[in-house]
Amino acid sequence: MTLNTPHIAPNGAEIAETILLPGDPLRAKFIAETYLENVTQFNTVRNMFGYTGEFKGQKVSVMGTGMGIPSASLYTHELIHFFGVKRLIRIGTCGGLSDVVDTFDIVVAASASTDSNFMAHYKLPGTFAPTASWSLLSAVAQEAEKQGVKLNVGNVLSSDVFYKSDFSDNKKWADMGVLAVEMETAGIYAVAAAAGVEALSVFTVSDHLFKGSDTTAEQRETSFTDMMELVLPVAAGL
Numbered sequence: 001m002t003l004n005t006p007h008i009a010p011n012g013a014e015i016a017e018t019i020l021l022p023g024d025p026l027r028a029k030f031i032a033e034t035y036l037e038n039v040t041q042f043n044t045v046r047n048m049f050g051y052t053g054e055f056k057g058q059k060v061s062v063m064g065t066g067m068g069i070p071s072a073s074l075y076t077h078e079l080i081h082f083f084g085v086k087r088l089i090r091i092g093t094c095g096g097l098s099d100v101v102d103t104f105d106i107v108v109a110a111s112a113s114t115d116s117n118f119m120a121h122y123k124l125p126g127t128f129a130p131t132a133s134w135s136l137l138s139a140v141a142q143e144a145e146k147q148g149v150k151l152n153v154g155n156v157l158s159s160d161v162f163y164k165s166d167f168s169d170n171k172k173w174a175d176m177g178v179l180a181v182e183m184e185t186a187g188i189y190a191v192a193a194a195a196g197v198e199a200l201s202v203f204t205v206s207d208h209l210f211k212g213s214d215t216t217a218e219q220r221e222t223s224f225t226d227m228m229e230l231v232l233p234v235a236a237g238l
């Protein structure tokens with residue numbers, strides 16, 4: 001039976017139980033073309049490209065989520081509930097907030113604060129704390145140790161607002177020890193938690209909101225490659 005949803009139409013093509021989720025669908029295409037073998041494209045709806053291939057013989061999918069919690073939570077819901085995805089690894093960019101983080105560092109979200117109202121729809125009798133899967137987080141930490149890669153593991157802010165009307169809001173999150181800002185993780189962690197599946201977000205710091213960044217194309221390329229080399233063996237369960 002071929003199952004399609006309003007936003008994902010594989011027409012019978014396989015989606016792996018583990019999926020990498022960049023925000024940008026063109027980045028999903030680049031990852032499939034650069035790192036995976038025996039690739040098939042499983043989604044083109046709204047140009048939110050999705051692919052399944054193999055990394056060292058193990059099936060892995062990769063698909064864009066778009067930007068923001070409404071978009072990312074919609075795709076992760078469909079991937080989990082209609083296509084049987086069990087492990088979701090967001091691979092994104094983020095803006096550095098904390099002093100301990102520098103541009104091009106790798107950040108791993110152990111947890112995600114948010115200014116979004118998304119959690120309200122769960123109607124919980126309190127405040128939900130979106131948290132990473134320990135098995136994915138510990139696997140990435142072990143892989144980083146093996147590769148000698150430095151990680152910044154902690155809380156990130158998943159914000160609904162890229163251009164804040166009051167820039168000092170960023171400082172308030174930084175003062176709470178929040179490492180970096182991005183726009184999807186709290187929603188992805190909540191959707192995964194509600195479904196009892198695993199999720200983790202890993203980022204490269206593309207800019208720092210309080211430190212000047214004088215960056216080169218080569219540095220950007222290297223930091224992306226470092227993140228991919230860290231995450232791919234984990235996604236493939238190697």
Ligand SMILES: O=P(O)(O)O[C@H]1O[C@H](CO)[C@@H](O)[C@H]1O
Pocket residue numbers: 022023024066067068091092093094162181182183184
């Ligand atoms: O690089 P991606 O994964 O899209 O992530 C970050 O970049 C976008 C904003 O430019 C937001 O989606 C934010 O979360």
Ligand SMILES: O=c1cc[nH]c(=O)[nH]1
Pocket residue numbers: 093094095096162181182183206207209
């Ligand atoms: O969401 C994001 C991503 C990168 N840089 C930012 O400042 N915000």
